[in-house]
Amino acid sequence: MAIRDITSIPRQIAVSVMNPDLEYNNEAVPASLFGSMNAVETAEIAFPIVDKASTARSVAEKMLLKAHNEERAVEFYGMPELAEWAIGDVVTVPFNGTEVKVRIEKKQKTLPIGKIRFQGISVSPFSPTYYQDDFTVQAHVRRSQLATFNFPRNSTVIPIISEPLTANERGKLGVYLAVCGRGRGASENIAVFREFDTDNFVQEFIVDVQARAGLCAGTLANHGGGTGTEDTVNTLDIWFFNDVELESVTQPDLDRFPTLNLIRIGDEWVQFRTATAQTLEEDSPYRSKWRISNLWRGRFGTSAEISAHAADEYASIYDSAMLFFELGAEDIGETVTFKAVTNGQAIENGLTTSFTFDPVYSYTVTNETDTRSLDANATTINELADVIATILKDKNLAG
Known part of the structure; x- marks a missing residue:
């Protein structure tokens, strides 16, 4: 079983682009997570392209989340009797004397004796999403404790x-x-x-x-x-x-x-x-x-x-x-x-x-000035035919 070294994982990634809103000057747009306290502070990646800050931040978020997901990647092998474990299960696996909770993402049978290769992501014992909006109000949760967990937005x-x-x-x-x-x-x-x-x-x-x-x-x-x-x-x-x-x-x-x-x-x-x-x-x-x-x-x-x-x-x-x-x-x-x-x-x-779910049934007639009802008020054959003809007429006009 192997877990990636977390010391090379940044807590923040900044994407540098030429922002047209700043007269095409370079701007570094950051995205941050509560990464490991042992991680480096910031990694900056420069792209020689013209892009807005909103797009650059989206790129930075995706790169950061990918990096932190890879940080928590886990791989181990189990005997055939562990075939009952399914993808999506969260299981406890000992690693160097420490029990690690792992969510199984992939499993594969191997030869010759049928050992099973498991790949997954280590998960935390509690969900930090409860604290992500304002962790300072949670007096019993220290910043250093939160920093050991990575989480997406709600x-x-x-x-x-x-x-x-x-x-x-x-x-x-x-x-x-x-x-x-x-x-x-x-x-x-x-x-x-x-x-x-x-x-x-x-x-x-x-x-x-x-x-x-x-x-x-x-x-x-x-x-x-x-x-x-x-x-x-x-x-x-x-x-x-x-x-x-x-x-x-x-x-x-x-x-x-x-x-x-x-x-x-x-x-x-x-x-x-x-x-x-x-x-x-x-x-x-x-x-x-x-x-x-x-x-x-x-x-x-x-x-x-x-x-x-x-x-x-x-x-x-x-x-x-x-x-x-x-x-x-x-x-x-x-x-x-x-x-x-x-x-x-x-x-x-x-x-x-x-x-x-209380749907709105009204259909606004665009080539006339009134509104026809598609609910129980349209009960006669003539009324229903009139509604259908109006819809078809509108669609022809739109086309």
Whole structure:
């Protein structure tokens, strides 16, 4: 059995690139983990390329997490009777008189006597994800103790129940999901699980491009002009969980593209015309902060939510990273639970999100001025035929 020497593993990796936002001057963008106290402080890697700080930090996080995963790599051999151990099992293996907990990642039979070669990752006796946001409040956990553990960021699933935003989702039952990492640490791929029975979570998909989501720094106020006039009074600051880039657009841009600069604030869809970068507070657990203004409120059938906002609401940008997850008719009215697990994180430590699935059935007619219902109100043959004909007409116009 062998474990890699940890003295060459950095606690921080910095990727140096030519940043166009700094007039193409070099900038070293770091990513940090609570690595081993015996590890070197920083490793800097320079790439002779032009790139933004957000992309460079993502590269640094991936390199750092890979290095620390390799630090904990374990390999050992067992007799044939250990074939009952399965991939994913956490077992205790003696190493130089010390018992090490190992999560099995791969096993392989060898010749001639059938010994089994195991490869895995050493795991800690407790999950440091409980302490990653602010370990200083945990008086009984010393920094040196935390430093012996490596951990990914927590991740979250933000469910959004909405009427269809594009033709691809029309006629389908489902929910939009914004999935991203949050807090300190590193994140690469995020696996999303769904609970079917109590504590029976089944993996549904893996996210490699995270949603642009965050938390509102204030409460979005009411707009008396409803959906018909631009809200030029209210602004909203948003802390984003990742480094994001937003841009201001013109009113003709918004008129042409109904999902451009579209953001979900709580239960309301809002389009913003102006985005302004803000200074992130010192020691903030977030990665970027933006202010949005010149707002068009109550988009996509959410006008009733204009006056219904509260504090600490999620904010999620609609783009290709926001996923549409199909559900069935049997899920209507039921509690649906998802769990997000970051690469390297134990399933039991992933954060869960639950909601009641009450789908929105309305279909907005784009070539007329009214809204047709796809629920039980459309009961006659003529009404159903009218709805179907309208959908087909819309799709032909869109094509």
